[in-house]
Amino acid sequence: MNFIKATKMKFLILILLLVVLSGCTDAKVSNQNVSSSSNLKVHFLDVGQADSILIQFPNGETALIDGGNREDGGFVVGYIKKIGINKINYIIATHPHEDHIGGLPEVIKNFDIGKVYMPNKTSNTKIFENLLKEIKNKGLKITRAKGGLSIIDTDDLKFTIIAPNSEKYDETNEYSIVNKLIYKNTSFIFTGDAERDSEEEMIKLGYNLKADVLKVGHHGGRTSTNYEFLKRVNPRFAVISVGKDNDYGHPHKEVLERLNRMGIKVFRTDELGTIIAASDGHKIDFNKDVANNNMVKNKKDNKIFYIGNKKTKVYHVPTCKSLPKQENRVIFHSREEAEKAGYKPHKNCIE
Template sequence: MKNKSILSLIFFLIITVLSSSGAFAHPGRIDLPKNQASGTLQVYYFDVGQGDSTLIRTPENQYILIDAGNNNQGNNVVKYLNHLGVNTLDAVVATHPDADHIGGLDDVIKSINVKSVYAPKVSHTTDTYKDFLLAVKNKGLTIKQAKKDVTIPLMGVTATFLAPVNEYGSDLNKWSAVLRLGYKNNSFLFTGDADIKSETDMLINKSILKADVLKVGSHGSISSSSKKFIDAVKPRYAIISVGKNSYGHPNAGILSRLKDAGAAVMRTDQKGTITAISNGSTITFTTTKGAK
């Protein structure tokens, strides 16, 4: 009997250690962000691994979703939205047809009421892109073109596309929809995978690029975030949506460039979902992993 007690104690200790180490963690578990009180502008940079997905909640409780990560992240994005009480998306923005941006959008569109969908006028032949188009069609929606000077009608904030400025053939990253959001004295810039050519065209077009918070282009790739572009944006904060990858994202040189520009850099692979809260004059942040 004594031996059984000792064995039971040992077994209990082993289970406790394994549980605390995460050995039995549920593979589909995600860390959900804190639901912020209404009346402020909130931007949730979702942790979707190596991909992009961002939710904007306006002070008037309107919601805009930009991208939804890869195919395997769609259900997670739906979980994020449900947790945050999102019943209707006033706008969905598909920045470009790459799978790590639009892969999960079909799941979102099927699960959540959507009023409008914006995307650049470029197509792709992948099943992922076809799934996105089919989900839009099945909801009885048509895609509104995202391009420079197009605005998303919202109350109390401005949301204007700065890109694509031109047409770029089959180069999908260059087609990325770039959205600038303004709320009183604060501003945010969402760049998708816009590369240096697109950045240059925005500069030539004399777009208003200045923004307090920059969603860094292409997961911190060296193909984006030129010095001239960063100098024009002058971000105080730079958010990089990134996960485990073999591309070298984020690039060390880009990280140095952002820091040299005075931007505080935050990464979803290190901080989890990052939430920016603006009252129109100041911006605070909360994350699901670690300290601010």
């Protein structure tokens, strides 16, 4: 009997050791399908040559960092509604350029909003006026963003502002709000369009910049993601929000070379469409089969074809600035296919 009891006791001790050890894994970053058990999700929305990032926090709250261009408002609203969100707890307008705040007035009109964070930088543009108007219409107040300001601060979840850190900059991009998100053993940095001056300030002020995922600054522009800043972040993965064949040549080859030299895996919205990262606090999973919301590629020759508008019966090249809303799009693999279906070419982008 004593032998049986001793055997049982050894077995119980072994089980307890396995349970304890299983809870002590280091953070890992993998490139697998997004798991339904993940409780933090970061959506890098495909808004072309613009920025919009939706965050679903494990505490049930949500944040939206930027809203793309003006014409992206409907897409951003539709995307958020489709995944069942009716309240955005934190709106973060990184800086007052149209490709970052353009869709936010539409978002504010359509959702219950908690807090709005903006830098101490104004603009005389119509879209900036519209944003302020919608904020006022909802009875919201603007919280001025500055480095060191905490948005969420719990043991397992921290969402903070680490820039801007000065009152005056020569470039509007430098006013960009930069956020760091930590969930247990995983972390992200979202940089807006912050450039060299802001990056150097963050280094000088001693912020802990280490992160697993970096949202590359200014769509991959050469004046952002400078080498010293990149070394401090030392990410495993980088996400670039950028439009295909854009007029700026983004992402610049210098930035891609910096990322490549450090062995950082790069995800680009112009190549992959909307990119989703999910974290259980110990590992980060990226969706492998990301859908390209704007284009369809031929698997054989990798060419991009035509996007038709179901309402106007007009077809466009994928880089056209007058593309229809997502729900009105139809894909054609050739001009002949489009015209057989009764569609006419768009005069500005094709003829």
